[in-house]
Amino acid sequence: MRRLSKITLAAAALAACLQAGGALAQEKLRIAVVTPLTGPLASVNVPGQNAARILAEAINAGTLPAPYSGRRGMGGAEVELFFLDENGGNAKQVSEFRGLAERRGADVVMGFGSAATCLAVAPVAEELKVLTVMSTCATPRIFEDASYEYVFRTTAHTTMDSAALALYVRQRLPEVRTVGHINPNFALGQDSWRDFAAAMKSAMPATRVVAEQWPTMGSGQYTAEISALAARRPDLIHTSLTGTDMEAFMTQMSARGLQEQSRIVAPLLELAINRMGRQIPEGIIFTARGTNGLFAPPSALNTWFTDIYRGRHNEMPVFTAYQYAATLLALKAAYDKAAGPAGARPATRDVIAALRSSTFEAPGGTIRMALGNGHQAIQDTAVGEFGFDRRANVTTVRNVTVFPAACVNPPAGARSEAWLRDGMPGADCSGIVNR
Amino acid sequence: MSTLIAIAVDGAIHGAWLFLVAVGLTLVFGVMKILNIAHGNLYAIGAYAAATALGYWFASHPPSAAALAIQVGAALAAGLVLGLLLEVAVLRHLHGRDEVSVALATYALLLILDDVMLMIWGTDPQSAAAPYLLLGASRIAGMRFNNYEFLVMGLAILVGLLIWWVLTRTGTGRRLTAVIHDREMAAAMGINVRAVHVATFVAGACLAALGGAFTAPMIPVAPGIGAEIIVVTFAVVVIGGMGSIPGAAVGALVVGLARAAAVHLYPPAEVFIVYAVMAGVLCFRPNGLFPQAAVRRI
Numbered sequence: 001m002r003r004l005s006k007i008t009l010a011a012a013a014l015a016a017c018l019q020a021g022g023a024l025a026q027e028k029l030r031i032a033v034v035t036p037l038t039g040p041l042a043s044v045n046v047p048g049q050n051a052a053r054i055l056a057e058a059i060n061a062g063t064l065p066a067p068y069s070g071r072r073g074m075g076g077a078e079v080e081l082f083f084l085d086e087n088g089g090n091a092k093q094v095s096e097f098r099g100l101a102e103r104r105g106a107d108v109v110m111g112f113g114s115a116a117t118c119l120a121v122a123p124v125a126e127e128l129k130v131l132t133v134m135s136t137c138a139t140p141r142i143f144e145d146a147s148y149e150y151v152f153r154t155t156a157h158t159t160m161d162s163a164a165l166a167l168y169v170r171q172r173l174p175e176v177r178t179v180g181h182i183n184p185n186f187a188l189g190q191d192s193w194r195d196f197a198a199a200m201k202s203a204m205p206a207t208r209v210v211a212e213q214w215p216t217m218g219s220g221q222y223t224a225e226i227s228a229l230a231a232r233r234p235d236l237i238h239t240s241l242t243g244t245d246m247e248a249f250m251t252q253m254s255a256r257g258l259q260e261q262s263r264i265v266a267p268l269l270e271l272a273i274n275r276m277g278r279q280i281p282e283g284i285i286f287t288a289r290g291t292n293g294l295f296a297p298p299s300a301l302n303t304w305f306t307d308i309y310r311g312r313h314n315e316m317p318v319f320t321a322y323q324y325a326a327t328l329l330a331l332k333a334a335y336d337k338a339a340g341p342a343g344a345r346p347a348t349r350d351v352i353a354a355l356r357s358s359t360f361e362a363p364g365g366t367i368r369m370a371l372g373n374g375h376q377a378i379q380d381t382a383v384g385e386f387g388f389d390r391r392a393n394v395t396t397v398r399n400v401t402v403f404p405a406a407c408v409n410p411p412a413g414a415r416s417e418a419w420l421r422d423g424m425p426g427a428d429c430s431g432i433v434n435r
Numbered sequence: 436m437s438t439l440i441a442i443a444v445d446g447a448i449h450g451a452w453l454f455l456v457a458v459g460l461t462l463v464f465g466v467m468k469i470l471n472i473a474h475g476n477l478y479a480i481g482a483y484a485a486a487t488a489l490g491y492w493f494a495s496h497p498p499s500a501a502a503l504a505i506q507v508g509a510a511l512a513a514g515l516v517l518g519l520l521l522e523v524a525v526l527r528h529l530h531g532r533d534e535v536s537v538a539l540a541t542y543a544l545l546l547i548l549d550d551v552m553l554m555i556w557g558t559d560p561q562s563a564a565a566p567y568l569l570l571g572a573s574r575i576a577g578m579r580f581n582n583y584e585f586l587v588m589g590l591a592i593l594v595g596l597l598i599w600w601v602l603t604r605t606g607t608g609r610r611l612t613a614v615i616h617d618r619e620m621a622a623a624m625g626i627n628v629r630a631v632h633v634a635t636f637v638a639g640a641c642l643a644a645l646g647g648a649f650t651a652p653m654i655p656v657a658p659g660i661g662a663e664i665i666v667v668t669f670a671v672v673v674i675g676g677m678g679s680i681p682g683a684a685v686g687a688l689v690v691g692l693a694r695a696a697a698v699h700l701y702p703p704a705e706v707f708i709v710y711a712v713m714a715g716v717l718c719f720r721p722n723g724l725f726p727q728a729a730v731r732r733i
Contacts, residue, residue: 038659224445251653275655
């Protein structure tokens with residue numbers, strides 16, 4: 001009998017311990033980071049994963065600089081990140097998203113490098129009522145084709161890049177008359193070219209498209225495409241190839257001198273500059289999808305971020321790093337605001353209310369959730385030409401133009417494609433700065 | 436006219452590259468009747484091995500023709516080791532099994548090798564562009580072409596001729612042809628079929644790795660490149676006729692020319708042209724352009 005009661009006591013103690021452990025585990029805020037770990041987009045999203053880890057550590061340790069200093073965690077909860085591979089197609093992503101919410105206990109889902117994935121998972125996130133913050137994918141269709149309560153995007157969509165690039169070409173390369181393009185045949189490539197073509201038509205109506213190429217994503221072999229572009233000799237070639245596709249195209253293109261007969265506009269080039277460096281031909285026009293990376297305005301937050309990133313990874317953070325950092329900072333701001341001074345764990349609906357239409361600081365400057373009923377971000381952006389300082393062995397940017405967010409993003413309620421096609425009505429470009 | 440010349444040159448370049456990768460797959464199928472779905476992984480490992488070796492070499496040496504020897508050496512080493520390992524550890528135990536079981540086993544190998552590559556090289560792409568920029572450029576029809584691509588074309592022709600010579604002019608080739616036509620009869624005649632199988636699979640692995648090693652300077656070598664190549668490689672082999680070496684050459688050329696024509700004349704078709712050609716060929720010749728002669732048992 002005495003032995004039985006000892007066993008009962010031990011079992012009760014064990015149960016109590018397990019319960020306490022469970023309670024502690026529940027206090028953590030579990031954030032699933034869905035990001036390409038394999039496939040052609042993996043390399044460009046590694047900086048995002050690196051940044052997410054840095055930010056999560058700093059948030060938990062309470063070491064973020066102003067304006068986030070002095071408060072640990074998010075809404076009083078310790079943040080726990082776990083990473084999942086985005087590669088493998090939309091059906092897999094939709095299925096895994098359900099698993100994230102229903103089995104793995106994700107409180108928040110963030111990341112997503114592919115526009116196609118974002119389009120596929122947004123309705124599922126809404127159906128499952130899971131707070132989902134997209135960090136990188138860029139198609140404007142998410143909040144223009146539908147309205148969401150649980151889905152946010154803390155980075156501007158691709159319309160901003162296209163509008164800024166077209167205005168840059170008008171200002172700096174007024175002699176351009178013919179345009180060609182090589183864009184991947186999937187959501188981002190199609191959106192990117194559609195927007196750039198419309199923006200060019202608005203900014204420089206006399207230009208005409210003389211060459212179009214739609215390679216399959218991940219094909220890697222561009223011999224025929226480069227020949228076809230070279231044969232048409234456009235003044236300007238637009239490409240939104242990215243990741244290993246961009247690197248393969250740059251290697252093959254530069255060996256054949258395509259950049260010597262056409263100016264190249266590559267909005268996503270910045271993602272390749274750490275890996276390729278001096279192999280990238282000088283003079284390629286690029287952005288950093290906002291005032292990120294080489295274009296970032298000076299601030300204590302940016303200095304902290306770049307110093308810690310460079311110290312840990314021995315390279316400068318590129319825009320995907322800035323975007324993942326911005327997502328976590330947006331979440332921190334929203335959770336802390338929703339938690340109030342008491343610091344109690346807020347309900348998801350309160351976090352959504354705090355995040356909707358908010359303004360927050362990120363290493364790349366101020367970000368406003370201004371579109372899509374307060375669910376879609378806008379920010380200033382910049383365009384410049386790639387350069388490489390061989391003496392200092394560092395990448396540089398020259399002939400930079402900074403465009404205010406209100407100049408290159410459509411106003412609330414406008415559809416991007418129509419806004420670009422109609423000549424960007426309502427754009428306030430009074431604050432453009434050349435440097 | 437210049438467009439036609441560009442299509443011919445681009446098609447030949449692409450076709451030669453495809454042949455280099457596909458010839459090992461069709462050789463293995465012809466001799467062993469194994470549809471090796473992991474063939475793309477052997478290509479990827481060849482690419483990784485070459486990129487790694489080139490990275491080490493060029494870290495302390497200026498760009499030179501030694502790169503080409505390094506590429507060949509890395510491919511042969513990777514193909515030899517991996518080919519032997521897979522044949523002895525896995526494929527040998529599948530002899531006599533039905534084709535679906537063998538295909539599933541090689542599919543399992545694809546998944547395992549993908550993860551092994553991730554464990555060894557991680558997600559960061561490996562770049563080895565130095566050989567690509569080594570040989571300069573030539574002008575054809577007013578357009579600049581990289582001579583490295585002509586080198587790959589020459590290598591593909593050399594490999595094709597070497598295989599033709601081995602198959603038709605050597606005792607090894609005659610034994611191989613005997614096994615291709617009837618392995619039981621070949622065994623009855625005293626041919627060591629098992630040794631032929633090992634040699635064939637290792638040769639197929641080396642050819643796949645060679646294709647990867649000479650692709651490495653053109654593209655960043657990243658996880659997933661094996662899966663991307665295997666689909667189009669299958670299309671080449673199916674168009675040419677499963678197991679046919681001349682079929683692989685013609686299939687690769689047809690695919691290369693069709694893709695180049697689509698890129699130059701109607702770019703949106705690039706995404707499906709290879710499969711459209713394959714469907715068209717199979718409609719009229721269900722066993723491909725050069726089907727293997729079937730033995731009829733009486």
